[in-house]
Amino acid sequence: MGKPVINNKPELKTFRKQLRNHSTSAEATLWTYLQKSELESRKFRRQHSLGNFSQTFIVRQKSWW
Helix, strand or coil: CCCCCCECCHHHHHHHHHHHHCCCHHHHHHHHHHHHCCHHHCCEEEEEEECCEEEEEEECCHHHC
């Protein structure tokens, strides 16, 4: 039996897309800033699910996983 999927569950894909497309003005402004500038060489992701929760912004760093 394979490992259970906890990151970006396929069944939450539509939900994550809706959140991205209907973000608040504050989220949109912050995302524009984060997208353009990689803080300390970290790449940000938007609306990434972790378990049954959707994270608005997340930094994936290899040492964290």
